[in-house]
Amino acid sequence: MKRRMILAGLATAMLALPAGAALAQDNTMAQIRDNGVLRVGVTQAPPWYSKDPISGNWNGGLGVSMGQAMADALGVTFEPVEVTWGTAVAALQANRIDLMYVLDATDERRQALAFPETPLLYYSLAILARDDLEVSDWADLNQPGIRISVPQATSMDAFLTAHVPDADIQRFPGNAEAIAAFQAGRVDAVTLFHPPLIAARQRLGRGQIIVPQPVESRPSSVGLRQEESTEFLDWVNEQIGEYYQSGQTQEWYEEFLTEFGLDPASVPPIMRERL
Template sequence: MKRRTVLAAAIAATVMGAGTMAQAQDSTMAQVRDNGVLRVGVTQAPPWYSKDIISGEWTGGLGVSMGKAMAETLGVEFEPVEVTWGTAVAALQADRIDLMFVLDATDARKEAVNFPETPLLYYSLAVLARDDLEITDWADLNSSDISVSVPQATSMDAFLTENAPNADIQRFPGNAEAIAAFQAGRVDAVTLFHPPLIAARQKLGSGQIIVPQPVESRPSSVAVRQESDPAFVNWVNEQIDGYYKSGQTQVWYEEFLSDFGLDPSKVPAIIRERL
């Protein structure tokens, strides 16, 4: 009888241990603290993320600044992990990254990953087009004679597909590739939200930035892994809410613009109250 009791206790302990391990594996917050690393998805897309070409280090951009600040708050190391906008969700699901800044909370993405309640920032969809191209409305792009580049599998892609279905839409892995296609003259325009286009226009030295009518402004967010423990998504929500309300989000954005050689006062804000 005693042996059965001991055996039952051992089995119970094993089951409880397995349950605790499963819970730990399902907790991003616990994993980040245990590993001492916050893994942030990054992709070459100024002003959100910017890699130094010479050193290969991710040195600038709103997402880099915010990621470093959040890692410091947790007392862990900031670790950038390169992804694309189209592969960020899969990287979260595969436990390659812990979060990805500036990923819109679309209905499709909500099926695969979680988002905090508080928006990260706000921006408007815009077009960087040839100087001789006349664009006032989104309908002006809706022609097979006009080629437009856009990052694949993004909210920008979905909007352009719906509002300019007749355009020659050319899809690329990320912002950098979409902009490069415009720079090389392979497309007539590139569609992104306005902040990356401002940085691109500064670098290229040509092209016109247009916010077509009707203006499409929307919030962006931070994607995190789906899990039963809400600790991490709640913590991310608290952090970005504090950054937004204190104005720190806008400060990081303007710091990058200044370093990039742009006058922040002449660039649309990413705070809704100032758009």
């Protein structure tokens, strides 16, 4: 008797829930509409996300602009939720955030997350070089007298090893150390996919960012929760495709670069067609 009363109480409680509550458990779009909020993962990483150190507000970067635009399109409130690149996957799985921009769709991440088919943007392999170094293609760097720093055992390291074997390639544990070698004048250029070079160029106040020919680029994406419903995934895929094709993604990127104090013409574009 007692067990029947408990079950009846649970059934009554379920009937009392909002109409979309059950769907929201496995339908991010329904959850967003029910709650009136789009939760976007953010982390301090210009030009993608930038937080005002005084107000603490996330008010700059491509991801912030795009998140606000998507929230507006859905008629809900944009809510930035601070995570790290390392915790973003867990945050999505735990339903702490609804999406995160500029999350590369690696094979490992594809096992845990869903990604739209349409690329969000493209990174380019670039160099931050001395202002007087003349470089237009990778062959210009393939000389014994050219010193290049790069994070060790990365795809960037493998590319340099294959394409500029005659250069003096100096390998470091990570991005920060490779950039520090350039800052100290120990190398003539540092090679990375271009986003970290933007902040480095701004901080150092010198150097030129160059995308040598032939261009080596790779797509980035948007990480989403895996779920049976594809409604939100399909919508995000359509939105980022429209933003990219119309040039709006590039425009948001250039707006932030200008606010950041950089001339967009001096920084590689994120549209592959404009490289």
